[in-house]
Amino acid sequence: MAGHDRKTYIKIFLTLTILTAIEVAIPFIDRKYGGKFGAREAGLFLTFTPRWSSSMLFMLSIVKAGLVGLYFMHLKYETKWLKFIAMLPAIAGFYAVMMCGEAFYRFFYANWNMLDPVSQELLDKFVAAR
Secondary structure: OOOOOOHHHHHHHHHHHHHHHHHHHHHHHHHHHHHHHHHHHHHOOOOOOOHHHHHHHHHHHHHHHHHHHHHOOOOHHOOOHHHHHHHHHHHHHHHHHHHHHHHHHHHHHHHHOOOOOOHHHHHHHHHOOO
């Protein structure tokens, strides 16, 4: 650990521990107060909800991955070019998620009236039941 301060690693470790505790607490908070935020109606307690919990979990995981990459993988002390190369998988993953979201939108919303009759009937029953 030449040139690296031990206190910095302890601070990063404690920060990661606190962020992990928050990530573990979020599903329990969502379970307890889910009715107020829409999760209880959707029947999704410990999975991603369309509300605040999934966004919060995603942001916390990005922060934790960044801390691990910067300090424990020593990217903080590397050149800008190597940092860019290390970010390429994250950029590709973000692009893939955005493309899947667009495909989901096109399939379910843009072609809402173009479903076959059986699928349309099932979809109508599902929407009416909610």
